[in-house]
């Protein structure tokens with residue numbers, strides 16, 4: 243099955259009251275029933291998108307040595323380039339390479355009384371020979387945060403919650419995260435795992451994908467549906483913190499990427515709209531709170547209301563080499579127990 247997800251037009255939120263009410267209704271159902279949808283009317287132009295994609299292609303076309311010069315094995319902050327095959331999801335090897343980028347900040351080495359998740363704050367690594375990458379990526383982070391902020395406000399209003407309820411959680415030092423990703427065709431052993439089934443850890447993910455396809459979302463009956471590209475649209479999905487925030491009324495949805503056939507490459511750019519690492523996500527009061535079933539109980543993937551804890555569990559299990567090299571003490575404490 244394909245193309246089953248709703249397409250929502252964010253510009254309707256600024257339209258007449260009827261259009262806005264309809265938009266919120268559709269947003270409410272899409273977020274509650276599937277947790278995945280396409281978003282148009284976001285205001286990001288084709289030229290901006292083309293600019294980012296051109297830079298992304300230039301990055302992956304660099305000689306491997308230049309990509310490895312910014313390897314995340316150099317970074318206790320999990321920033322930089324991950325080689326194909328070095329990342330794991332669901333305990334199995336993913337077949338993609340990627341560059342992890344976040345807000346540009348000085349390293350935050352946690353003191354003895356500070357939680358280990360402060361390691362996630364730190365500088366990015368940029369390839370010397372592609373200075374335009376830094377400009378394009380930081381611009382994209384800026385643009386998409388304002389789209390995500392509007393969307394989160396609309397979503398909260400749509401479920402009958404105060405739209406600004408989480409503004410403090412995002413104030414000053416939101417832990418924004420961008421990934422440039424390449425799926426380089428199928429792995430030699432024929433395993434089809436581009437990235438294994440998982441949920442995202444924060445509030446909202448805004449994904450730009452090319453035409454190749456392979457992204458799949460898990461439906462309520464456990465089968466995975468294709469999410470083909472809709473021109474001009476971002477794919478939006480809800481992360482674990484929105485599930486925590488609404489006590490399970492909204493669900494973080496499992497998704498995965500199946501490797502493209504043969505040596506066909508696929509590119510994607512997920513942007514994760516995340517709050518401050520030390521934000522504690524209090525339950526939001528909202529109109530349907532009495533229908534909330536509680537958050538998903540999964541002993542292999544506990545959900546934490548303190549965002550930094552929820553985030554670092556994911557990094558430690560996805561990047562075992564970085565974890566072993568720099569964070570043995572966190573592994574020993576059981577932070578990010580494998581799933």
Ligand SMILES: O=C(O)CCC(=O)C(=O)O
Pocket residue numbers: 421423437442449451457497498499510511512
């Ligand atoms: O590449 C994609 O389409 C999705 C990637 C993804 O789900 C992730 O990196 O969290």
Ligand SMILES: [Fe+2]
Pocket residue numbers: 440441442497
């Ligand atoms: Fe994801």
